[in-house]
Amino acid sequence: MPAPVPPLxxxxxxxxxxxxxxxxxxxxxxxxRLTLLMAGACLPILGAVLIAPVLPQMQDHFDDxxxxxxxxPMALTVPALSLALLAPFAGVLVDRLGxxxxxxVATVVYALLGxxxxxxxxxxxxxxxxxxxxxxxxxxxxxSTTLLGDYYSxxxxxxxxxxxxxxxxxxxTVFFAVGGAAGxxxxxxxxxxxxxxxxxAPAMAAFLPxxxxxxxxxxxxxxxxxxxxxxxxxxxxxxxxxxxxVFGAVLFYTLxxxxxxxxxxxxxxxxxxxxxxxxxxxxxxxxxxxxxARTGRSxxxxxxxxxxxxxxxxxxxxxxxxxxxxxxxxxxxxxxxGIMLPSLLTLAMSKLDFADRGRxxxxxxxxxxxxxxxxxxxxxxxxxxxxxxxxAMGVLALSAAVATVALGLAARRRTVAVAExxxxxxx
Numbered sequence: 001m002p003a004p005v006p007p008l009x010x011x012x013x014x015x016x017x018x019x020x021x022x023x024x025x026x027x028x029x030x031x032x033r034l035t036l037l038m039a040g041a042c043l044p045i046l047g048a049v050l051i052a053p054v055l056p057q058m059q060d061h062f063d064d065x066x067x068x069x070x071x072x073p074m075a076l077t078v079p080a081l082s083l084a085l086l087a088p089f090a091g092v093l094v095d096r097l098g099x100x101x102x103x104x105v106a107t108v109v110y111a112l113l114g115x116x117x118x119x120x121x122x123x124x125x126x127x128x129x130x131x132x133x134x135x136x137x138x139x140x141x142x143x144s145t146t147l148l149g150d151y152y153s154x155x156x157x158x159x160x161x162x163x164x165x166x167x168x169x170x171x172x173t174v175f176f177a178v179g180g181a182a183g184x185x186x187x188x189x190x191x192x193x194x195x196x197x198x199x200x201a202p203a204m205a206a207f208l209p210x211x212x213x214x215x216x217x218x219x220x221x222x223x224x225x226x227x228x229x230x231x232x233x234x235x236x237x238x239x240x241x242x243x244x245x246v247f248g249a250v251l252f253y254t255l256x257x258x259x260x261x262x263x264x265x266x267x268x269x270x271x272x273x274x275x276x277x278x279x280x281x282x283x284x285x286x287x288x289x290x291x292x293a294r295t296g297r298s299x300x301x302x303x304x305x306x307x308x309x310x311x312x313x314x315x316x317x318x319x320x321x322x323x324x325x326x327x328x329x330x331x332x333x334x335x336x337x338g339i340m341l342p343s344l345l346t347l348a349m350s351k352l353d354f355a356d357r358g359r360x361x362x363x364x365x366x367x368x369x370x371x372x373x374x375x376x377x378x379x380x381x382x383x384x385x386x387x388x389x390x391x392a393m394g395v396l397a398l399s400a401a402v403a404t405v406a407l408g409l410a411a412r413r414r415t416v417a418v419a420e421x422x423x424x425x426x427x
Contacts, residue, residue: 032207033151034160039200040103040144041164042171043110044137044369047079047130049172050190053180057187062123071123075130077373082134083141084370090138091146091362099143099150099358100208106139107201114194133194142362149349149357150211161349162293162342169285169338213354234351238360241348242367244303244403248344249371250378251310251400252337254393255317255330256281258379262389266323277327284331288338299343299350304408306343307400309336314397318390329393341368 051058055072062068094102113136116129148160175193182189255262259281260274268274288309292302313333320326345364352360382392 029207032203033209036200036204036208037144037148037151037160038164038167040107040140040204042167043107043197043200044079044083044141045168045171046175046193047114047133047137049176050179050193051076051187052176054183054187054190057183061187065123068123071127074127075117075123078127078131079134079137080369080373082131083138084366084368084373086135087138087142087366087369088359088362090142091359091365093139094142094146094358094362095355098210099147100204100210102139103143103147103208104201104205106136106143107197107204110136110140111195111197111201114197115191117191118188138362138365141365142358145345145365146358146361147208147211149352149361150354151209157349158299158342158346159293161345162289165289165338165341165345166286166293169282169289173279173282211354231353231356233356233359237351238348238363241344241351242363245344245348245364245367246371246374247399247403248307248337248340249368250375251307251314251333251396252341253372253375254379254396255313255333257376258389258393259327259330262317262326262393263323265389266326268323273323277323277330280327281330281334284334285338288335288340289342290338292339292342299347300411300414302339302343303347304404304411306336306340307404307407309333309339311397311400311404312336314393314400318394318397320390344368 055076058075059068059072062072065071090102110133113129113133117126120126120129145161145164148164149157152160178193179190182193256278259277263274263277288306295302310333313329313331313336316329316332317326318329320329348360348364349357379389379392382395383389386392386395
């Protein structure tokens, strides 16, 4: 296969048109800051998967509580709903109160609320505490991602935003294993893991510098600290990116959520085999994110390929005659998802100024987790409409194909527009 032709450089975004040249940040302090921000971004993943293995035990414990069959699963899913609904508001607070301060406070409160089920005896109170965990997760996720955008720029920022996706995928696998192991000592035991954020909060307070326009390498000067003209918030371009993110998140999570059911429909009931298939798909996400991070292609150039891989993957799952091919289709889809998410995030980040970065990041984060929450509902609705879960994957394949074509045409128009020479008026 011939080597791909390097794409033409994209035109500068409105937000970055006046930005200084990219400054590379390095050194021991940089590695510690990066580790803390990656750890902060993984905390919402902790809430999403940690207690999944102990849900049957919780169901047995609260079996005599009216509505337990609904409330127990809500203990797992309600933080994602809270995060999706409140991340935009958290973004406004980030810009007004400051990223670092809100991150430290939210990380401490996260530990208190996350460990609350250790001593709560009411199932309703536990679900309420889980909803409040989602509130703190919205602040933590928004602050961590915003600080990555504040501290770094250019390709370095793109790499670290992709690394955030990689860390989330790896941590999901680790936290699921931790939850399962801790659950052997009782359904309450996994909730102790939330206390780890009490170790992160003091380190964040001590080692995360206060961000400023221009990044960590920018030197304060009278010109830099003078009042700047306020640019209007980029509602229209960001709205398109957020809408695409909701759809992309549905594609990203569907096979992670539904693969076990698809394999069960094919006669695979061994939990070890299903766990192995899930681990392989998680590894594909890491590979996709690493691929994005290691190349210099713009997110606009990557998105058609990412959605194209999702199209191919869902098609393979839809037509798969056996579990091996179904798992292969899920791997292809997750490979595309691993490229898609950092592409969408860096695309959204490129539209934002320092003063609005928290609000914009909150909107994007809310869109992503809204897609996560909608994912099983979409799969259920499509299955009801077309008869089987496999056929529902076919509908998603068609939807992803439409997005692939639209994104490909948009990327082509953009490339042609950049390539055309500027015509000077005659005379």
